[in-house]
Structures are given as structure tokens and as C-alpha cells.
Amino acid sequence: MPLPHAVNIVEVGPRDGLQNEPGSIDTDVKLELIRRLVEAGLRQVEATAFVSPRWVPQMADHTQVMAGLPSRPGIRFPVLTPNLKGFENAVAAGAREVAVFAAASESFSRNNINCSIAESLERFEPILVQAREREIPVRGYLSCTLGCPYEGDIAPEAVARVARRLHDMGCHQISLGDTVGTGTPLKARRMVEAVAEQVPLANLAAHFHDTYGQALANLFAVLELGIATVDSSVGGLGGCPYARGASGNVATEEVVYMLQGMGIETGVDLRALVDTVHWIHQQLGRPVQSRVARAMAG
């Protein structure tokens, strides 16, 4: 059991979480959320997305968000950049780390980003060329690694092929997403094993959704393989519009609770994080869903 001694948590709440919230959220609230997350010890916080405001109005304030980020040594604020224009805007706004987004499922790629997997990779190529020249690390999100809303099961080898392509193109980390949350522990483990044959394990992250309550079990199963980077969202913010049900990303505080209980270092102050969960839910005007945050209320 090569469980890692420490896990890097990539907090995706301010982007992946808030992007899926129905209402508009003040830039000040976003920045206060990011500040609180950093105060709670999170060292990688996905800050915003440089996408067209026509597609994702929730992220229209990306330039203001970048301008207001806390400046702290060692804290990383990756931003999502779907194309070269977004990448250039992100860099101009001060981004020092970016992320691109591909799918392991052809149907999902076509339905979600209007092109085949191969075309989506071609679209990222100029980003990766530019990023290499400017020494900007690029994360590669890979969605539907444990199931697709259109195709159902996705072969682990198909996931591994796209992950390998992203790695070969220069992505320093591939974030393996269970977008619909239908994965279970053995499937998660088999998928990561297949990908790890093509991409070094140290370059992989687990990005699991809790739509069916399986995320922590799936994470435990892949931590046992040595996965040491986990994406999560404060309070479990952010559903997936392609998956039924209310839950989306696994909640950061539930991940931290599990890791701390296993003696795995995260650098996160759980109490401060839980307070942040309650604070952001007050701002959003909706009840806290995460079990850890409810159990540790008050």
C-alpha cells in the first residue's frame, strides 16, 4: 500500500464550483472566497476561466479576479483557457499557470465543446507551444474518465490514449475527471492503472465527482496506487450540468477529513476550511450539503 505521505489539493471551487452556480456572484465575494481558502492553507486554487462571457457569464470578471488575487509566495492560481485567445488574455492578466480541457469520450467532446477529441487537442497545440516558450505550466483536464452521459462506460485504454497525448503535448499534470460521478472504486483503480502505463503516476491527479456518493471511496482506491494530487471544491460547490442530481465535485473538507484521519499531510486547517464553507453558502443563500461541514458546524 504505497499511500502518499502528503497530498496536494487543487481547490477548484472558485472556478469549477462557482461556474455552475445559477446566479451572478460579486467579484468581491469570489476574491474573499479565494483569500479565505489561501488562509485555510490551500496552495493551489483555480481562480477563474478565460472563456467568452457569452458562453460562461459567471466568469466574465476574470480580469478583475486576477487583479485582486492575494500575492503570496508559493500559492498557485491556475486558470482555465479553452483556446489561444483565452490563453493570451489570461497571461496578459497575470496568469502564471493555465489549464486546458479535453474529454475521453468522443460524444461528450462533440456535445460539450463541439469538436472531436483530436480536434480539441489540435486547438490546444498553440497554447502548449506558447506556454512552453513562456515557461507557463499547463494542466490538462480530462473528463468522462469513468463514464460518459452519452456513451456510458469508457474503456480505460481510451482514457489512457488521450492522457498520453496531453502529456506528450506538454501538460505537466493530467487531471482525471469522473465528470458524471458514476465511477466506483475498482473502476477508478483500473482506469488509473491503465493511464499510469502511459503517463507517470506523479503527473496524474484525481478529479472525482460525488454525484452518487462514491468520490471518497474512489479517491481512497487510487490513493492506494500512489496518486498524490486531488482536485476538490470547497463545500462540494459546482454540479455537473450533464449529470442528474444535486452534487458535483467532491467537497474539499471531506477529502481533507479523510486524509487527516489517515495521517496524510495536506497543509489545510480543517476548522478554517469548514468556516469558509458556511460563509460561502451564506453568500450564495443556500444550505450546506457537505457532511463534514454540517457535522462540524458551529
Next chain:
Amino acid sequence: MPLPHAVNIVEVGPRDGLQNEPGSIDTDVKLELIRRLVEAGLRQVEATAFVSPRWVPQMADHTQVMAGLPSRPGIRFPVLTPNLKGFENAVAAGAREVAVFAAASESFSRNNINCSIAESLERFEPILVQAREREIPVRGYLSCTLGCPYEGDIAPEAVARVARRLHDMGCHQISLGDTVGTGTPLKARRMVEAVAEQVPLANLAAHFHDTYGQALANLFAVLELGIATVDSSVGGLGGCPYARGASGNVATEEVVYMLQGMGIETGVDLRALVDTVHWIHQQLGRPVQSRVARAMAG
């Protein structure tokens, strides 16, 4: 990885779940719930408790519940019997399987059942003698195996000692309860390993609470040790009055979802079970909490 090919689920919703519901529930609703659970494929359903109505008014209708149970070959309906009087009443009412309740924590035992662990075992002794004569199997619940609301951590060896005593006294199965839900996967695994040195693994069941969202991860961790009996509650019904937060027992449908996803046989029709979750929540007038039931709504 000796994952079991099949898992026996002990459905505890009608007793452990409804016992912790605030309002009074009609006997007809309880019987309809049990009927639906059996229809969905559950073969062991804890039906009621023969405790004093002064202590647990929710179970005052135990005799009527026993009289109304569906008669189906192969379906087992254990009932909780805290003392010899309860046992005799249960048997008179038709019970063919009973359960007793002990704690791995001295403080919890004193606070919850007003006696030391040793005294609680003495109190069960006559039940076990009578049960052996009548060939009635007795389950032993053991609470606080992964933490105590008063003492915090409980040593795995302390759990193993009480489990061994219950086994030696004649309990055919020891249900290891994470009463406060504070367990995490490695702790769960260490506890079961310690107990399995004293009691054969085949005689152990996992009874985990989801108060901190850890239950499925903990279950996966002990399934990998070979645990093949799991207690759960339809819809996650039943909190624990000693643990903060809204959640209690792990939801049966979330357990079944995970097991089915791993190719482990349960005999349960997940769709019928999820429909039952929505039905019982309508009866209780409160929103469905379980993620599987919400994701599979409609």
C-alpha cells in the same frame, strides 16, 4: 485483494433508522416500508426493537409490527432485545432472530445503557442461554468501534476484546459500529484486522455511519479485507443522537451502487430501492439526502 463475490446487506432502516426519527410513524407505514424493502431484494431486515416504550416510544408497536411482517421463505427479520424480558416478548411475538447491543467504550456504555461493558455483557448472558436453547441466532452490535463521543479514539485491541467476548458468549455475528462516523479508511481497516485476530472474519459485519461522509470509503477499505456483511439503512435514515450533524447510517442504495459497480452481488434491485427511498421520505415529510437516490430520482 480478497474482495467478496457477494455481500449480505442487513437493512436496519425500519429499526435503527425510524427509531431516530423525531415524529411518530404509523405501524402501517413501517410494514409497507418493510414489504417494499423485501420486494427490492433485501433478505435481512431489522424489523423493530423490544425495548420499553418509555425509553423508545417509536418502537412501542413492536408486537403489531411482528404480526404484520411478510411471510417469505429465506427472509430474516432480526429484532433488538436489550434484556431477557425484551427477548421473551420478542420470541412470543414470533421473532426468529435477535440482536443485543454493547459498546467498545466504557464511557459510552455508561452514558448510553447505564452500566459498564462487563455489566452489559452479564445482562445479555441469559438472552444468549435462552437463545441457544431455542436455536435463535443472536447478533451482537458493538458500538464506538472507531471512536467515542466521550473518549475520542478507541484502541482496536479494546474493540477486539469485547467482540471476542460477544463471540464467545454465542453471538453468531458481531456488527462493528462506527457510531459517531469519525472513522477513516485506515482506522477502519486496522480495527477490523485487530478484531479478526479474535473472531473469524466470516462472523463480522461492518456498520458504518456517514456523519462525516466517510462510510463508503471505510466500507471499501474493509471489503478489501474480506468483510462480506454490511449494515445500512434505506435512504440513510437514522441519525445518531450522540453525533452532531444530520447524517447517520450509511444509505443502503449508496452501498448497493458501490457494490454493483464493483461486480459484487447483493440481490438488490437498485431502482426499486431508490423508489422506496423517495416513498419513505414522502411519508416522513422530509427531503431525500442520499446522493444516489437524488441522482436517480424520477
